[in-house]
Amino acid sequence: MVVDLNRCQSYGQCVYAAPAVFRFHGEEALEYDYAPAAGTRREVERAAAACPVQAIALSRATEPAPSVTEPAPLVPERVR
Structure with a gap:
């Protein structure tokens, strides 16, 4: 969660929706x-x-974390 x-x-x-x-x-x-504790997720979503100004941004709990992959090593081509 991020609040702008x-x-x-x-x-x-937000204070009324999720006072904790x-x-x-x-x-x-x-x-x-x-x-916030996981048990407050529903209240935070309501908040x-x-x-009215959409200052609260939530991340989705079901979104997987972005994966980091290593680039393939560069292999020089053989010159004939």
């Missing part, structure tokens, strides 16, 4: 758990859906 704090306008919908993950510090400064 530049986009966030402090509407607070999002909270206000003072009147407008949003604080959030960068690595992202409720955000």
Whole structure:
């Protein structure tokens, strides 16, 4: 999960949807758990859906991590 704090306008919908993950510090400064517990996934999804400026981006738990493959070694061609 990533929250774009530049986009966030402090509407607070995320705080209501997932209070264990999002909270206000003072009147407008949003604080959030960068690595929320797996058990809060549904609440975090609701918070992202409720955000009127779409400041919360989620990664899909079912997406495989990108694989890193080594490039094939370059083999010089034989010159005849």
